[in-house]
Amino acid sequence: MSSVVVISGSPSRTSKTERIGDHVAEQLAAHGWSAEHLRLRTLPPEALLSADTGDPQIAEAVAKIADAKGIVLATPTYKASFSGLLKVFLDLLPQFAFAGKAVLPLATGGTIAHVLALDYGLRPVVHSLGPRHVVQSYFLLDRHLSVAGEDLLIDPESRDPFDDVVQQFRKALHGIPHETALGRTA
Numbered sequence: 001m002s003s004v005v006v007i008s009g010s011p012s013r014t015s016k017t018e019r020i021g022d023h024v025a026e027q028l029a030a031h032g033w034s035a036e037h038l039r040l041r042t043l044p045p046e047a048l049l050s051a052d053t054g055d056p057q058i059a060e061a062v063a064k065i066a067d068a069k070g071i072v073l074a075t076p077t078y079k080a081s082f083s084g085l086l087k088v089f090l091d092l093l094p095q096f097a098f099a100g101k102a103v104l105p106l107a108t109g110g111t112i113a114h115v116l117a118l119d120y121g122l123r124p125v126v127h128s129l130g131p132r133h134v135v136q137s138y139f140l141l142d143r144h145l146s147v148a149g150e151d152l153l154i155d156p157e158s159r160d161p162f163d164d165v166v167q168q169f170r171k172a173l174h175g176i177p178h179e180t181a182l183g184r185t186a
Contacts, residue, residue, distance in 0.1 A: 003034040004173070005068040009075040009086025011041045016145045017108045019152040021074040024106070027166055028072075033173070038064060040085045048085075051092035058092065065093060070102045070173045071131075073122065077109030077139075082122045090125055098129035102172035104165065105137035108145065115139040133172045138165040 006028075008021040018039060025035035038061055040048070047055035053062055065071065075082040105122050107114075118137040126134055140162060144155035154162060 003036065003064075003068045004028050004070040004072060005064050006035055006037045006072040006074065007086070007089070008037065008039045008041075009073070009083040009089070011083070011085050012076075013041070015076065016140075016142060016147070016152070017074050017076045017106075019147060020106060020108060020140060020145070021072065023152050023154075024072050024074070024104075024166055028170065031170055033070075033170075036064060040089050043089070048088055048092070051088075053092060061089075062093060062097075065097055068101060070104070070169065071098060072104045072106065072169070073126070074106045075108075075122065077107050077114040077117050080114050080121075081117050082107060086122075087125070090129070093129060095128075096130035098126065098131035100132050102169060103131045103134045104169040104172075105134065106140070106165075107137070108140045108142055110142050112139070112141065135168045135172050136165050138162055 006021045006025045008015070008018040010017040012018070021037050025037045028035035043057055043061060044055060047058050053059055073086065075086045078084070103126050105118050105126060107118050107122070118139055123134065123137065138161060140154070140158050144158040146153045
């Protein structure tokens with residue numbers, strides 16, 4: 001079974017961003033993909049900050065990336081940028097760690113003023129890692145996300161476009177062109 005690694009870059013245990021990662025992993029699993037959720041906050045901080053790829057947990061995380069067919073990056077937005085935790089992890093990966101892979105960048109944040117953090121901040125870093133394809137990124141507003149018990153609820157205004165980019169990612173995993181919500185083939 002082909003695998004996807006969902007990487008959450010939030011330092012918070014109660015993160016809506018992490019819940020988005022869980023949600024995407026569940027959607028991928030429902031479509032036959034082995035989807036593992038890598039929560040960067042659980043990696044050893046000293047090894048992560050010193051880029052110690054000899055540390056067993058860091059080495060295991062890097063190996064999962066190497067073995068995956070696809071990568072989902074889920075990050076909160078801080079000061080109009082993706083999280084420092086995600087940046088530290090991406091910096092320790094080999095130069096072409098995403099070679100041959102499809103990548104889906106996702107972000108959460110409080111205002112659409114930060115939506116460009118995905119394309120101007122994260123996308124260039126992702127491209128430098130050499131992916132085969134980076135699908136359309138998506139920014140979810142915090143106010144469109146709520147938690148009820150263990151369930152993540154996504155406001156209908158965000159749900160359809162979010163589901164569309166996840167579907168686009170699934171098709172990219174198979175190398176199938178995707179007709180976007182705008183009716184264009186990507």
